[in-house]
Amino acid sequence: MRPLEVEDLPGPHQLQDPYGLVEPERRRSPQDRRRSIVGLTDAGRARTGQAEEARLAAERRFPAPPDEQTTATHIRAQRALPPGR
Template identity: 60%
Template structure:
Protein backbone atom coordinates (compact mmCIF):
# COMPACT_ATOMS: atom_id res chain seq x y z
CA UNK A 1 0.00 0.00 0.00
CA UNK A 2 1.39 3.41 -0.95
CA UNK A 3 0.57 6.75 0.63
CA UNK A 4 -1.50 7.70 -2.43
CA UNK A 5 -3.64 4.57 -2.37
CA UNK A 6 -6.06 4.43 0.56
CA UNK A 7 -7.11 1.07 1.93
CA UNK A 8 -10.19 -0.05 0.01
CA UNK A 9 -12.15 -0.62 3.22
CA UNK A 10 -11.87 3.13 4.00
CA UNK A 11 -12.55 4.64 0.58
CA UNK A 12 -16.26 5.08 1.20
CA UNK A 13 -15.90 6.59 4.69
CA UNK A 14 -16.63 10.30 4.63
CA UNK A 15 -14.49 11.09 7.68
CA UNK A 16 -11.47 9.33 6.20
CA UNK A 17 -11.88 11.05 2.84
CA UNK A 18 -12.41 14.53 4.30
CA UNK A 19 -9.46 14.15 6.66
CA UNK A 20 -7.05 13.02 3.98
CA UNK A 21 -8.26 15.57 1.45
CA UNK A 22 -7.74 18.27 4.10
CA UNK A 23 -4.28 16.99 5.00
CA UNK A 24 -3.20 17.01 1.35
CA UNK A 25 -4.62 20.49 0.71
CA UNK A 26 -3.08 21.81 3.92
CA UNK A 27 0.35 20.40 3.02
CA UNK A 28 0.25 21.92 -0.46
CA UNK A 29 -1.02 25.25 0.90
CA UNK A 30 1.73 25.37 3.52
CA UNK A 31 4.38 24.88 0.84
CA UNK A 32 2.82 27.59 -1.36
CA UNK A 33 2.53 30.11 1.49
CA UNK A 34 6.00 29.51 2.95
CA UNK A 35 7.75 31.88 0.50
CA UNK A 36 5.32 34.58 1.65
CA UNK A 37 6.32 34.13 5.29
CA UNK A 38 2.85 33.29 6.55
CA UNK A 39 0.73 30.22 7.18
CA UNK A 40 -2.90 29.48 6.42
CA UNK A 41 -4.22 30.78 9.73
CA UNK A 42 -2.35 34.05 9.33
CA UNK A 43 -3.67 34.37 5.78
CA UNK A 44 -7.20 33.89 7.11
CA UNK A 45 -6.65 36.69 9.65
CA UNK A 46 -5.37 39.02 6.93
CA UNK A 47 -8.35 38.18 4.71
CA UNK A 48 -10.91 38.79 7.49
CA UNK A 49 -9.28 42.07 8.50
CA UNK A 50 -9.19 43.19 4.87
CA UNK A 51 -12.89 42.39 4.44
CA UNK A 52 -13.96 44.63 7.36
CA UNK A 53 -13.18 48.28 8.03
CA UNK A 54 -12.76 48.20 11.78
CA UNK A 55 -12.49 44.99 13.73
CA UNK A 56 -11.23 44.52 17.25
CA UNK A 57 -9.18 41.44 18.03
CA UNK A 58 -12.21 39.95 19.76
CA UNK A 59 -14.50 40.62 16.79
CA UNK A 60 -11.96 39.13 14.39
CA UNK A 61 -11.61 36.10 16.67
CA UNK A 62 -15.37 35.60 16.50
CA UNK A 63 -15.39 35.75 12.71
CA UNK A 64 -12.54 33.22 12.57
CA UNK A 65 -14.01 30.99 15.31
CA UNK A 66 -10.81 31.06 17.35
CA UNK A 67 -10.44 31.75 21.05
CA UNK A 68 -9.16 35.05 22.41
CA UNK A 69 -5.72 33.69 23.37
CA UNK A 70 -5.14 32.21 19.92
CA UNK A 71 -6.19 35.48 18.29
CA UNK A 72 -3.77 37.49 20.42
CA UNK A 73 -0.94 35.16 19.37
CA UNK A 74 -1.92 35.43 15.68
CA UNK A 75 -2.11 39.23 15.79
CA UNK A 76 1.15 39.42 17.74
CA UNK A 77 2.87 37.31 15.06
CA UNK A 78 1.42 39.40 12.22
CA UNK A 79 2.31 42.62 14.02
CA UNK A 80 5.86 41.32 14.46
CA UNK A 81 6.00 40.81 10.69
CA UNK A 82 4.67 44.38 10.24
CA UNK A 83 1.59 43.10 8.40
CA UNK A 84 -0.99 44.44 10.87
CA UNK A 85 -1.16 47.20 13.44
CA UNK A 86 -3.27 47.81 16.49
CA UNK A 87 -4.74 51.23 17.13
CA UNK A 88 -7.43 52.77 19.31
CA UNK A 89 -10.91 52.89 17.86
CA UNK A 90 -11.94 56.49 17.15
CA UNK A 91 -15.49 55.49 18.19
CA UNK A 92 -14.70 53.58 21.38
CA UNK A 93 -11.41 54.31 23.16
CA UNK A 94 -11.71 51.06 25.14
CA UNK A 95 -11.44 49.07 21.93
CA UNK A 96 -8.32 48.34 19.88
CA UNK A 97 -8.79 47.99 16.15
CA UNK A 98 -6.53 45.68 14.15
CA UNK A 99 -5.85 46.79 10.59
CA UNK A 100 -3.62 45.73 7.74
CA UNK A 101 -0.54 47.77 7.01
CA UNK A 102 0.35 48.53 3.38
CA UNK A 103 2.83 45.62 3.60
CA UNK A 104 0.00 43.45 4.93
CA UNK A 105 -2.23 44.31 1.98
CA UNK A 106 0.56 43.48 -0.44
CA UNK A 107 1.34 40.19 1.33
CA UNK A 108 -2.36 39.31 1.37
CA UNK A 109 -2.64 39.89 -2.36
CA UNK A 110 0.42 37.76 -3.16
CA UNK A 111 -0.41 34.96 -0.71
CA UNK A 112 -4.04 34.90 -1.84
CA UNK A 113 -2.88 34.32 -5.42
CA UNK A 114 -0.74 31.42 -4.21
CA UNK A 115 -3.69 29.99 -2.24
CA UNK A 116 -6.00 30.24 -5.24
CA UNK A 117 -3.47 28.45 -7.44
CA UNK A 118 -3.13 25.63 -4.90
CA UNK A 119 -6.90 25.23 -4.77
CA UNK A 120 -7.11 25.26 -8.57
CA UNK A 121 -4.50 22.48 -8.80
CA UNK A 122 -6.09 20.56 -5.93
CA UNK A 123 -9.49 20.58 -7.64
CA UNK A 124 -8.05 19.92 -11.14
CA UNK A 125 -9.04 16.21 -11.14
CA UNK A 126 -12.68 17.37 -10.98
CA UNK A 127 -14.64 18.99 -13.77
CA UNK A 128 -15.37 22.68 -13.25
CA UNK A 129 -18.99 21.79 -12.47
CA UNK A 130 -18.01 19.11 -9.95
CA UNK A 131 -15.51 21.46 -8.28
CA UNK A 132 -18.23 24.12 -7.93
CA UNK A 133 -20.66 21.54 -6.54
CA UNK A 134 -18.07 20.30 -4.03
CA UNK A 135 -17.40 23.81 -2.74
CA UNK A 136 -21.13 24.57 -2.50
CA UNK A 137 -21.82 21.29 -0.74
CA UNK A 138 -19.07 21.99 1.80
CA UNK A 139 -20.44 25.53 2.30
CA UNK A 140 -23.84 23.99 3.06
CA UNK A 141 -22.32 21.54 5.53
CA UNK A 142 -20.49 24.25 7.47
CA UNK A 143 -23.33 26.76 7.25
CA UNK A 144 -21.37 29.24 5.14
CA UNK A 145 -23.03 31.46 2.56
CA UNK A 146 -22.27 30.35 -0.99
CA UNK A 147 -20.47 32.74 -3.26
Protein backbone atom coordinates in the same frame (compact mmCIF):
# COMPACT_ATOMS: atom_id res chain seq x y z
CA MET B 1 -13.31 41.33 3.58
CA ARG B 2 -14.31 42.70 6.96
CA PRO B 3 -11.66 44.30 9.19
CA LEU B 4 -9.91 42.09 11.72
CA GLU B 5 -11.17 42.85 15.19
CA VAL B 6 -9.17 42.43 18.38
CA GLU B 7 -12.01 40.29 19.75
CA ASP B 8 -11.37 37.83 16.87
CA LEU B 9 -7.86 37.14 18.08
CA PRO B 10 -7.13 34.31 20.52
CA GLY B 11 -5.53 34.89 23.89
CA PRO B 12 -4.86 38.19 25.58
CA HIS B 13 -5.67 41.26 23.55
CA GLN B 14 -2.12 42.48 23.62
CA LEU B 15 -1.33 42.64 19.91
CA GLN B 16 2.32 42.11 19.14
CA ASP B 17 3.35 41.99 15.48
CA PRO B 18 7.05 41.36 14.85
CA TYR B 19 6.45 41.34 11.06
CA GLY B 20 4.92 44.80 10.73
CA LEU B 21 1.72 43.50 9.13
CA VAL B 22 -0.78 44.99 11.59
CA GLU B 23 -1.19 48.68 12.42
CA PRO B 24 -0.08 49.40 15.97
CA GLU B 25 -3.14 51.60 16.61
CA ARG B 26 -6.59 50.27 17.33
CA ARG B 27 -9.71 52.29 16.64
CA ARG B 28 -13.26 51.86 17.86
CA SER B 29 -15.83 50.31 15.58
CA PRO B 30 -18.41 52.92 14.52
CA GLN B 31 -21.13 50.23 14.64
CA ASP B 32 -20.24 48.94 18.11
CA ARG B 33 -18.14 51.11 20.42
CA ARG B 34 -17.27 48.07 22.57
CA ARG B 35 -15.20 46.63 19.71
CA SER B 36 -11.80 47.69 18.46
CA ILE B 37 -10.74 47.45 14.83
CA VAL B 38 -7.21 46.51 13.86
CA GLY B 39 -6.00 47.51 10.41
CA LEU B 40 -3.32 46.17 8.12
CA THR B 41 -0.18 48.03 7.14
CA ASP B 42 0.90 48.24 3.49
CA ALA B 43 3.04 45.15 4.14
CA GLY B 44 0.03 43.38 5.67
CA ARG B 45 -2.14 44.19 2.66
CA ALA B 46 0.61 42.95 0.33
CA ARG B 47 0.93 39.71 2.34
CA THR B 48 -2.84 39.25 2.21
CA GLY B 49 -2.68 39.64 -1.57
CA GLN B 50 0.12 37.06 -1.77
CA ALA B 51 -1.88 34.64 0.35
CA GLU B 52 -4.91 35.05 -1.91
CA GLU B 53 -2.78 34.43 -5.01
CA ALA B 54 -1.38 31.27 -3.40
CA ARG B 55 -4.90 30.10 -2.52
CA LEU B 56 -6.10 30.63 -6.09
CA ALA B 57 -3.03 28.84 -7.51
CA ALA B 58 -3.67 25.85 -5.21
CA GLU B 59 -7.32 25.82 -6.24
CA ARG B 60 -6.35 25.74 -9.92
CA ARG B 61 -4.19 22.64 -9.35
CA PHE B 62 -7.24 20.59 -8.37
CA PRO B 63 -9.23 19.09 -11.21
CA ALA B 64 -12.79 20.20 -11.77
CA PRO B 65 -15.46 17.83 -10.44
CA PRO B 66 -16.84 15.42 -13.03
CA ASP B 67 -20.02 16.33 -14.87
CA GLU B 68 -23.23 14.37 -14.31
CA GLN B 69 -22.73 12.10 -17.34
CA THR B 70 -19.20 11.10 -16.23
CA THR B 71 -20.42 10.49 -12.68
CA ALA B 72 -23.26 8.29 -13.95
CA THR B 73 -20.82 6.32 -16.13
CA HIS B 74 -18.51 5.71 -13.16
CA ILE B 75 -21.40 4.58 -10.97
CA ARG B 76 -22.60 2.11 -13.64
CA ALA B 77 -19.06 0.77 -14.05
CA GLN B 78 -18.66 0.27 -10.28
CA ARG B 79 -22.00 -1.52 -10.06
CA ALA B 80 -20.95 -3.83 -12.90
CA LEU B 81 -17.93 -5.07 -10.91
CA PRO B 82 -18.29 -8.40 -9.16
CA PRO B 83 -18.87 -8.19 -5.38
CA GLY B 84 -15.73 -7.91 -3.25
CA ARG B 85 -13.68 -5.94 -5.79
